Amino acid sequence: MIRLNENYLKLKSSYLFADIAKRVAAFQQQYPDREIIKLGIGDVTRALPKVCIKAFHKAVDEMANDATFRGYGPDQGYGFLREKVAEHDFGARGAGIDADEVFISDGAKCDTGNFQELFSNDITIALPDPVYPVYVDTNVMAGRTENFTNGRYQGLVYLDGTKANGFVPGVPDVHVDLVYLCYPNNPTGAVATKAQLGQWVDYARREKALILFDAAYAAFIRDESLPQSIFEIEGAREVAVEFRSYSKTAGFTGTRCAYTVVPKNCMIYDAAGKAHPLHQFWNRRHTTKFNGVSYPVQRAAEAIYLGDGPRQVREITNFYMSNATMIRGRLTELGYACTGGTNAPYIWIDAKMDSWEFFDLLLHGAGVVCTPGAGFGKCGEGYVRISAFNNPKQVSVALDRIAGALRGHAPQPAGDATPSVN
C-alpha cells in the first residue's frame, strides 16, 4: 500500500488566491460591465529589458550550431554569471562573496523551499508573521511542526510583525536554531536597517543559529543607507545564507533565474556539536537534485550586469517604484497608515477593519482587487497588501476609484477605465 507523508494532511490549504479569484468572478458575473483593476498580484507586468532579450536571442542561436551548442552546464551555474553576481551584487557593496559561493537556480521559491532539507528534523524554527507562505509550508511538509490550531502551526516560533515594531520584529528572547528573514518584505514592504540586521547576526552567532535571508526585492531599495544584502553586516558570512532572484528585479518571473549564496565559512553542526561547512551540503544537494538553469537564460541574466543592463533594470524598478509612491501617497492622504512602498513594491495598509471586509469594500466600491493581509498570517488580520506591479495609468484610475469608495461615495460608473491587463 502506497502511504502518504501525513505531514501533507497538516497543511492548511492556501485558499487565499483561490478565494480572491472566486469573489472577483462572482462580482464580475453580477456586474459584467464593471472594469476590474487588479492591484493584488505579486507578478511583474513589464517586458524583459532589451539587453536581456538580445543576449537571450544570441544564446539561442548558439544552440543552433554544433560548434557553439551547449549541453549540460555546471549544476551550480556558469562561471560567467556567478562571477558577475559576486562582483556586482556583493563586491560592489563591500560584501566579500566568491563566485563559487553562488549557486545559480531556477527560482528563489524553490531555493527557500528546498534549503530546509539540510537541517535535522528537531530544530526550532522562527518565522515572521505575516510571512511568505513557502517558508512555513515546506517545514510543515518536512514534519517540523505539529498541527494547525488557532491560526498557527504548533511548534514554530512566530515573530510578530506589528505596527509597534514597524513590521520588523526583533530577536526572540528564546533560543531558536533557524530563522527566516525577508527584507524588503513581502507582504509588508518593510525594510530592515543595518543595526536591526546586526542584532540578528549577533543573535545567530551567540545561539549557533542560521539565518535564511530572502532578498528577492533588494533591487527596490532606494535609501542608500539600508543594507541590500545581509553580507553587508559584519560577521554574517558565518551565520547566513542569502536568496536572490531576477524575477522582480528584471522581469524574470516567467523566464526563471535566481541564485543562493552560501559562504564557505558558514557552519552547521552535527549531533555531537562538531562544526561542518554548510556549503558542501548545499553543493551536494544541488548537484544531486538539480541540473542547472538553461544556458540562454543564464546569458539573459548576465546581460543585466553588462553595458546598458544596469540602467535598463533600474528604469524598470523605478517604473514600479513610482507606482508605489503614488499608491502610498494617496492612501496616506486618505488617512490610512501605510508601511512599505518607499523601498519595496508593496504597500501594506492598515485597513481599520477586517481584511476581507476591506477587500470587499474595494472590490464592490471601486472595482479594485487587493490582497487581504489575513492570508499571510494572524498578524496580517486588519491589513491589506497593494502591489505596485502594474502600469501607472491603471494605478491612477484605481486610486481615484478607491478614494471615491473610501469616502463612502457611490461606486464609479462602468466603462470609465482602461481594461485590466491581467
Ligand SMILES: *Cc1c(COP(=O)(O)O)cnc(C)c1O
Ligand atoms: C517573488 C518572490 C520570490 C521570488 O521567487 P522566484 O521563484 O525566484 O520567482 C522569493 N521570495 C519572495 C518573498 C517573493 O515574493
